[in-house]
Amino acid sequence: MNDVTVAAPAPAGGLKASGAFYVETVTWVQHWTSSLFSFRTTRDPGLRFSSGQFVMVGLQKEDGKPLVRAYSIASPSWHEELEFYSIKVPDGPLTSRLQNIKVGDQVLIGRKPTGTLVLDGLKPGKRLYMLGTGTGLAPWLSLAREPDVYERFETVVVTHTVREVQDLNYADLFAELPKDEILGELIGGKLRYYPTVTREAFRTQGRITNLIASGQMFRDLDLPPFDPAEDRVMMCGGPSVLADLKQQLLDMGYVEGSIASPGDFVLEKAFVET
Known part of the structure; x- marks a missing residue:
């Protein structure tokens, strides 16, 4: 279509x-x-x-x-x-x-916005990873245009995992943001966009959990593997992938955060398909 x-x-x-x-x-x-x-x-x-x-x-x-x-x-x-x-x-x-x-x-x-995917739920860090699948990209579309994100972190990585290449919507937005008239100077070279596709051939292919576990994501981005001392993670997407991502982080020593008690990662569990 x-x-x-x-x-x-x-x-x-x-x-x-x-x-x-x-x-x-x-x-x-x-x-x-x-x-x-x-x-x-x-x-x-x-x-x-x-x-x-x-x-x-x-x-x-x-x-x-x-x-x-x-x-x-x-x-x-x-x-x-x-x-x-x-x-x-x-x-x-x-x-x-x-x-x-x-x-x-x-x-x-x-009238009452809410949710856990806010910067105040995270402890200070060096790099921020926003891991999204499908329409779970939505909060990153907001945060990637939030000046405070770039003031708090040296590197900001947005991942978007979808089934087919045609589902990589908003790719142009991430390509244009570093050149944005208002935000460009602040974003500079800090923003990294990492699209992945699971059911079609693509330059980056596979489930994000597997790309993290194998280290492929970090090699592709030329960044060090996850380190709870430096890397903060936000997650939004399907329930199964969120459960797997959360377990991966817990196994690495990450601590889930909230606004009341900031931690190393946060995730959003509020969404169902209706």
Whole structure:
């Protein structure tokens, strides 16, 4: 399926808010493949969040009740709009409908951002690895554009593991960020993007867990293997790969962190496919 981009000028602020949700207007939709799409909405001035957090996003059902699920915010905390990266589940209660939204439509955005994928959950370190699979790339799209990330770490590595090459959405964004007019000077040579594909031939092929275990990822990036004294890790993606990644880190002596007790790694467990 060819990329389809629809854009329109963003209205000034969101529509009238109600209940537990803001009602926002869709300003841009991008269909990457038959199973992946992104969209942006207006952002109410009252919504405050930290890059890496998620909110509840959805639609209103015919009976007036909200139909929502958790979505990482793919835009950085300073951006005037909200961006989201989603799968399309043919029979999913929400995404089967959400994938049909168009510019000008209204969506529900939760008023209370939350989540564990924030910098304050990590101890200081030298290198930051953000490991994502599928739409688990979304929080890294936010954090990779967050100036504080580059002030805290000397090297920032974003990995994105997908099944097919066509699923490597946003690759152009990571290529362009070091040349960005605003962020480029801050990012410099710190940002490294590491895409991997599991079911097709590609220059970097394999499950991220295997590439870490074999040391191939570190050889490809010309970086030393994980060291709890220097490397911090964030993870977001499918439950099975998260469980395996977490065990790998625990076996290396890593300690899971939280905002209340910062550690060596954090992961997000809030997402289900609907």
